[in-house]
Amino acid sequence: MKLFRRLASARGSVPCRALADVARREPLLFTPGPLTTSDSTKQAMLVDLGSRDGGMVHAVRDIREKLLAMAHVSQAAGYECVLMQGSGTFTVEAVLGSVIPPPSAGGRLLVLSNGAYGERMATMAQRLGIAVDVARFGETDPVDPAKAADALRAGGGGGGAFTHVAVVHHETTAGVLNDIDAIGAAVRAHAPSAAYVVDAMSSFGAYDVDLAASGVHYLVSSANKLIEGVPGFAFALCDRARLEAEGGHARSLALDLRAQWRGLEANGQFRFTPPTHALLAFRQALQEHADEGGVGARRARYEANCAVLTAGMAELGFAPYVADAHRGAIISTFLFPDDARFDFARFYAALADRGFVIYPGKLTEADCFRIGSIGRLFPSDMRNLLAAVRDALAEMGVATPVSLRMPAAVP
Amino acid sequence: MKLFRRLASARGSVPCRALADVARREPLLFTPGPLTTSDSTKQAMLVDLGSRDGGMVHAVRDIREKLLAMAHVSQAAGYECVLMQGSGTFTVEAVLGSVIPPPSAGGRLLVLSNGAYGERMATMAQRLGIAVDVARFGETDPVDPAKAADALRAGGGGGGAFTHVAVVHHETTAGVLNDIDAIGAAVRAHAPSAAYVVDAMSSFGAYDVDLAASGVHYLVSSANKLIEGVPGFAFALCDRARLEAEGGHARSLALDLRAQWRGLEANGQFRFTPPTHALLAFRQALQEHADEGGVGARRARYEANCAVLTAGMAELGFAPYVADAHRGAIISTFLFPDDARFDFARFYAALADRGFVIYPGKLTEADCFRIGSIGRLFPSDMRNLLAAVRDALAEMGVATPVSLRMPAAVP
Numbered sequence: 106m107k108l109f110r111r112l113a114s115a116r117g118s119v120p121c122r123a124l125a126d127v128a129r130r131e132p133l134l135f136t137p138g139p140l141t142t143s144d145s146t147k148q149a150m151l152v153d154l155g156s157r158d159g160g161m162v163h164a165v166r167d168i169r170e171k172l173l174a175m176a177h178v179s180q181a182a183g184y185e186c187v188l189m190q191g192s193g194t195f196t197v198e199a200v201l202g203s204v205i206p207p208p209s210a211g212g213r214l215l216v217l218s219n220g221a222y223g224e225r226m227a228t229m230a231q232r233l234g235i236a237v238d239v240a241r242f243g244e245t246d247p248v249d250p251a252k253a254a255d256a257l258r259a260g261g262g263g264g265g266a267f268t269h270v271a272v273v274h275h276e277t278t279a280g281v282l283n284d285i286d287a288i289g290a291a292v293r294a295h296a297p298s299a300a301y302v303v304d305a306m307s308s309f310g311a312y313d314v315d316l317a318a319s320g321v322h323y324l325v326s327s328a329n330k331l332i333e334g335v336p337g338f339a340f341a342l343c344d345r346a347r348l349e350a351e352g353g354h355a356r357s358l359a360l361d362l363r364a365q366w367r368g369l370e371a372n373g374q375f376r377f378t379p380p381t382h383a384l385l386a387f388r389q390a391l392q393e394h395a396d397e398g399g400v401g402a403r404r405a406r407y408e409a410n411c412a413v414l415t416a417g418m419a420e421l422g423f424a425p426y427v428a429d430a431h432r433g434a435i436i437s438t439f440l441f442p443d444d445a446r447f448d449f450a451r452f453y454a455a456l457a458d459r460g461f462v463i464y465p466g467k468l469t470e471a472d473c474f475r476i477g478s479i480g481r482l483f484p485s486d487m488r489n490l491l492a493a494v495r496d497a498l499a500e501m502g503v504a505t506p507v508s509l510r511m512p513a514a515v516p
Numbered sequence: 517m518k519l520f521r522r523l524a525s526a527r528g529s530v531p532c533r534a535l536a537d538v539a540r541r542e543p544l545l546f547t548p549g550p551l552t553t554s555d556s557t558k559q560a561m562l563v564d565l566g567s568r569d570g571g572m573v574h575a576v577r578d579i580r581e582k583l584l585a586m587a588h589v590s591q592a593a594g595y596e597c598v599l600m601q602g603s604g605t606f607t608v609e610a611v612l613g614s615v616i617p618p619p620s621a622g623g624r625l626l627v628l629s630n631g632a633y634g635e636r637m638a639t640m641a642q643r644l645g646i647a648v649d650v651a652r653f654g655e656t657d658p659v660d661p662a663k664a665a666d667a668l669r670a671g672g673g674g675g676g677a678f679t680h681v682a683v684v685h686h687e688t689t690a691g692v693l694n695d696i697d698a699i700g701a702a703v704r705a706h707a708p709s710a711a712y713v714v715d716a717m718s719s720f721g722a723y724d725v726d727l728a729a730s731g732v733h734y735l736v737s738s739a740n741k742l743i744e745g746v747p748g749f750a751f752a753l754c755d756r757a758r759l760e761a762e763g764g765h766a767r768s769l770a771l772d773l774r775a776q777w778r779g780l781e782a783n784g785q786f787r788f789t790p791p792t793h794a795l796l797a798f799r800q801a802l803q804e805h806a807d808e809g810g811v812g813a814r815r816a817r818y819e820a821n822c823a824v825l826t827a828g829m830a831e832l833g834f835a836p837y838v839a840d841a842h843r844g845a846i847i848s849t850f851l852f853p854d855d856a857r858f859d860f861a862r863f864y865a866a867l868a869d870r871g872f873v874i875y876p877g878k879l880t881e882a883d884c885f886r887i888g889s890i891g892r893l894f895p896s897d898m899r900n901l902l903a904a905v906r907d908a909l910a911e912m913g914v915a916t917p918v919s920l921r922m923p924a925a926v927p
Contacts, residue, residue, distance in 0.1 A: 131563050131564065132564075132565070132566070132569070134564055134566050136566050136568075138789060139564060139565070139566065139567055139792045140564065141564050144562070147561060147562045147563075147564070147793070148562065150558060150561045150562075150746075151555070151558045151559065151561075152542050152558075153542065153543075153545055153550060153551065153552050153558070153891075154543070154545075154550070155543070155545050155547050155550065155873045155875075156547075156550055157547075157876075158543070158868075158873060159868070190601070190602040190603050190606060191602040191606060191788075192601050192770075192786075192788040192789035192790070193789065194770050194788040195601060195602060195606075195770045195788070198768060198769055198770045202768070225769075228769060229770075232766065232767070232768060232769045232772075233767070233768070233769075327789070329789060335561075335564075335791075335793045336748075336789050336790065336791045336792055336793070337791045337793075337794060355643065356643070356644070356767055356768070357609060357613070357643060357644070357767070357768055358605070358609055358636070358639060358640040358644075359602065359603075359605050359606045359609045359640075359771065360768065360770065360771070361643075375603075377602075377603040377604070377605040377606070378549060378550060378603035378604065378605075378738070378740060378747050379603070379747065380746075380747045380748045380791065380794065381550050381747055382558070382747070382748075382794070383748060383791065383793070383794070386793075457569075462566045464566075464568075465568075480564075
């Protein structure tokens, strides 16, 4: 029994290793997520609650209601919020895999794609045995609603009508914002019986979405994006009538959207162990989102961050790769300098050493990097980052203002 | 810009609401998980790291290596550790769904089931379109290796040989420990080409498993069980040759075990956003597991907890429902008292009010409740719980020692 007494007396006194292992000041994340969150959001995780605990059930209900309200809908208005464990991709797959009938029952998905996340939905559908067509747009262009209308009118392979249409609201690949209202109108006009699925992973919480007005039947976003929680779960806002009617196609037990919803409704609990700490952090993050002033204020902060960033980068010779009219204020893509001394790995490391974490590019056509303006970042953080960028370039011997390495073939 | 300055100056000063909302002392969890974890494990979550950050990549590698070592294997010995977002069920589904061929290619699963978690694997297989047979055992009995051998020899419907055999190591339904070594020997003897899948969710970390010696090809456990991390991910320890050879059957993109492994090997990162905070907590929990003395010491503490619990409950008239020879030290099932004044909801609430969270029963044949002895609990915690149990019973007017409400038909 000596061992247990020793352990009991040492309870909580084991030193925390995570900070020490960082071996530097906690970095600021200029990434698409996981993001820098507030201290108070992280501190909300310092409690262990049981998954059936009344406090946990209350937190889950609170989160579900507030997310619906953020999209200007409610349970009374016929909408449901389903929380699902895992990353955002898990919830996107739960939606597609649960609500789209197999080809034998006439299911057919149209993905309107202008980047990696649109392509991911198509890959997912193929893996799930769903009939899928992809209408592709340039990585730096928004989805064109008129061309989307053409694709909808044309129907899928063999002329079959689309039962579901999916698009990404903010394509993080290059940082392009798609007009989900105009696309929704095209869906209503040219495929009026189709369900409209929006991946709003890196838009929801800062770009206003009115689910009913936009005609969105399923909207997916994640805890660790613009609401500034920590990763661990994502959520789908669903048109209840559609979910009830077509939600019986789940190919998976874990990723069964309708069963997850019914479980949450039955007793307020997840069917399988929930990420209790991430849920408590998210409830705190939602409260801070409201305290800041909601969707509009959050967007205003990100826009201010982005404005500081693009102005400062312009002084150094970097112009955003995506045209102003098409860009969101979420993440900005910059081409590499046309200078042999520029080395992205060194640039990244030099910034990371200074406590600023940026993100590699994801474009297929151009060498680029990305800088996010989201998470608990402020214009002062953007200015500090810019000073570090200037330093890092000087350290490599890259003269500023730089000229940019244009891609061989601009799409 | 005033708004941003105000926010910037208030950074981190928003009060943490989670503790206040608990509206009582943080409870101790006598449940099967999420569990009570150490303060230092939770404090490891107070850092935001990017998913591509060097510190994060290092933590992921460290976790994967240590989990293999805990099962007495290594990459060098031909084994791999795959981490997967979500609850343990997600990883069980990732294993079954990725490695078992469809019926058309001869895949056939035998589930040896003595409780809800065995049944869940069978349900999962059905949902995934996998041919599955279930050999059932009583909820309070262990799986009988001799009968398992019979089932293996008999083969599945139509006499087809089983390609995969799955069993739960510790069935949390009643708290029964299955002999995975003896079952593994039966698999080797009677289905030598079959892969052996073990759900070790609530055993790994306290019950020693030697993957190679037990002939286990896939072992699944979760971050928030006996290693005492927080929920957010689970892991599969895999025989690499089998995973490589048969891992191409994934029905899902998110739950593709082999692709997840290849992603981890390629750049040390998850394919999709990882639960960064839960990973940092888990690394701390692994360190504390080692500091305590590893698997043997962890088991000894749980056994000491369980001994205090069962002795104290016996004084009150409660005997564990599962025979001593079949019980683990993880969770104990107790029948309801045979007293009209006993009301489980009141009993649960009375204990919760005192800061002790227990768990409802899950048996199909008997009214019961469960008390866990795992997580960061010590014999002193068990004694405090027992005092609260005594109080709660007195409050309801239930006389002790109680007599027990025997089920109509004991299996």
